[in-house]
Amino acid sequence: MMRVLGIDPGSIVTGFAILEKGNNGLIHVHSGAIRPSARESFAVRLKGIYRSLQTVINDFEPDDVAIEGVFLAKNPQSAIKLSHVRGVTMLASAEAGLEIYEYSPRAVKLAVVGYGQASKQQVQKMVQALVRLKEMPSPDTADALAVAICHIHTTISG
């Protein structure tokens, strides 16, 4: 059995998901989104994201961490902000001694939807079906679930 923490870092919302690969497929253990207060300084928001992830890691003890690689968005300033957040999510993982696996957005969409250019909505719907959630996850939570699914598929079939 393998337990994976998927992370979708973002300066406004950071999605996270704990998934297991059991004998009968994927098991959704826990997922959610960290939304630091916009009234706090960026550094204090980084601290909030870091501590929330530390709590998730301590509570659910994943074996591996899966995270999307940074791609250069249309707006490079967004990629820079995102990379600060990504840095503290990697730190929280490294502090817990976890291996971090990076997947490109295209690889994640291919693994989950079977199509590298899939829309956010397609990812949300497919993720909901694959892990049998009653409600459709938010885009950020869905992306965290998706990268965790991608890692499980890659590792099990590899």
Next chain:
Amino acid sequence: MMRVLGIDPGSIVTGFAILEKGNNGLIHVHSGAIRPSARESFAVRLKGIYRSLQTVINDFEPDDVAIEGVFLAKNPQSAIKLSHVRGVTMLASAEAGLEIYEYSPRAVKLAVVGYGQASKQQVQKMVQALVRLKEMPSPDTADALAVAICHIHTTISG
């Protein structure tokens, strides 16, 4: 009396400097450079930088932190790597409850050399003179000293 931690984050070398403003000018308390092993994963290097800065903050108890803002370098991939490191340096500061002040590279050079387009060497020489170091500091340590000097000048004269 004000004690400032200046940081020059980098994925290969992170410079840091502890400076004080006393009655007779600037006092160099401590400075150095963190060089994580290139053989380690990026996440483990982030952890090394984070812990080294935690130690500096615990040992020298600065009042403020000064750091250069990110500018979009010619190579955006460098800016992205740098931003991961910058994220963990901001986290170490926020975890210690310190205020973080950001200055543009131009503002730092103006404050230290009096010329916004100053070369790295000019910054090294001027910093060495201003804080009365026997030897010329390395470029990364000099940049950390420079941003600390910039913060002290800005705050005292402000």
